[in-house]
Amino acid sequence: MNAFPPGNHDALWLPFTANRQFRASPRMLVSAHGMYYKDDKGNSVLDGCAGLWCVNAGHTRPRIVEAVQKTVATLDFAPAFQMGHPLAFEAADRVARLAPGNLNHVFFCNSGSEAGDSALKIALAYQRLRGEGTRTRLIGRERGYHGVGFGGISVGGISGNRKLYGSLLTGVDHLPHTLDLRRNAFSRGQPEHGAELADELERIVTLHDASNIAAVIVEPMSGSTGVLPAPKGYLKRLREICTKHGIVLIFDEVITGFGRLGASFAAEKYGVVPDIMTVAKGITNGTVPMGANIVSDKIFEAFMQGPPEAIDLPHGYTYTAHPIACAAAIATLDIYAEEHLFERAGALSSYFENAAHALRGYPHVVDIRNEGLVAGIELEPRPGTSTTRAYEIFDRAFRQGVLLRYTGDTVAISPPLIVEKNEIDRIFETIGRLLKEID
Incomplete structure (x- = not known):
């Protein structure tokens, strides 16, 4: 068994963790570099999931470390309310320049969860500012994940994240999810079938009337629910319906942003520009918590119409920017640009895809889904249980030196964008070997 540090181990309550199970057989990380962690016994662990979908450029990159060290010794904190500092303006400009279309304005926060709740508030306020104050209804999607704030779990659609917390926000509806194993199992990239599921938004509009709907929020590729790429044409159809009815379209790009799919953002890859994008994770390579909303000119300008001395957005966080x-x-x-990591991810995606789909036909595998440098291997649940096979592969893989993710009955893989082909091979060979070993 791995060793805990001295002290009361019950003092730490781990998130999204079976804490009692963990304490019986802990997995402890103590350092990281490049593509690898080290555990508390000195074993090297290949990072097959970029930490938590966030370490896109690899671990402890000297350029980032030096920038953080220099800044903490120079300007450890600056208030964001009625104040600014040069790094905030530079960071916002750099992010906005990556974004597609007219997404030119950046509101910083500290996480994807905060970005999700901020986007919903911005959308509601925007509708009121343009004289559409009856538009208060929010539309999410089944199996969606938008963080763990009350707004995020209300529009989110993962039952395990919702069931303990009562009625959540009122006035929320959900589109159907896009997973269709009958028609789309073992798709490579975007599934061929399912664009028509976007038309469910028209049904919701008929039910509630467009005059009562503020926003729709979706992930272009749902990650935390088991890697569900949007079907071909689906996002374009959502964009058309939202434009037709004056509904704000929000893309949650917390996972898909910053190169994960082989482009700056999924919006760029798929050629569909939302009104707001939420981002986090890869924005700082996971080094320091940060999130952001990237909003369109139209939405930003709606907030700039009042008296110049008035606070235009009564919202923010102590640690904003x-x-x-x-x-x-x-x-x-800088690293993403100089090392062409987004392009590198795109170039590696075919090799990664082939390695993932080589597991088709292995025991227990019912579907394989992939896009860019992310894949989900869905497993048949054991009779009367769920998640146990995927958890067992996650746990055994870690003890054999490969870090994976599991979500429900799906094993998820999303390595840093610096991954090499031999490391891709090792990740999927480890999964394949374990699939043959478990019952």
């Missing part, structure tokens, strides 16, 4: 986070973001974006 924290200097250290901004420094980490700028250094991270």
Whole structure:
């Protein structure tokens, strides 16, 4: 068994964790570099999931470390309310320049969860500012994940994240999810079938009337629910319906942003520009917590119509645009650009796809889904249980030196964008070997 540090181990309550199970057989990480962690016994662990979908440029990159060290010694904190600092403006400009279309304005926060709740508030306020104050209804999607704030879990559609917390926000409806194993199992990239599921938004509009609907929020590729790429044409159809009815379209790009799919954002890859994008994770390479909303000119300008001395958006966080986070973001974006990591991810995606789909026909595998440098291997649940096979592969893989993710009955893979082909091979060979070993 791995060793805990001295002290009361019950003092730490781990998130999204079976804490009692963990304490019986802990998995402890103590350092990281490049593509690898080290555990508390000195074993090297290949990072097959970029930490938590966030370490896109690999671990402890010197450029980011130096930027953080310099900033914490120079400007450890600066208030964001009625104040600014140069790094915040530089970071916002750099992020906006990556975004597609007219997404030119950046509101910083500290996480994807905060970005999700901020986007919903911005959308509601925008509708009121343009004289559409009856538009208060929010539309999410089944199996969607938009963080763990009350707004995020209300529009989210993962039952395990919702069931303990009562009625959540009122006035929320959900589109159907897009997973269709009958027609789309073992699709490579975007599934061929399912664009018509976007038309369910028209049904919801008929039910509630467009005059009562503020926004729709979806992930272009749902990650936390088991890697569900949007069907071909689906996002374009959502964009058309939202434009037709004056509904704000929000893309949650917390996972898909910053190169994960082989482009700056999924919006760029798929050629569909939302009104708001939520981002986090890869924005700082996971080094310092940071999130952001990237909003369109149209939405930003609606907030700029009142008296110039009035606060235009009564919303924010103590740590909005924290200097250290901004420094980490700028250094991270430098690495992405100079090492062409988004393009590298795109170039590797076919090799990654073939390695993932080589597991078709292995025991227990019912579907394989992939896009860019992310894949989900869905397993048949054991009779009367769920998640146990995927958890067992996750746990055994870690003890054999490969870090994976599991979500429900799906094993998820999303390595840093610096991954090499031999490391891709090792990840999927480990999964394949374990599939043959478990019952």
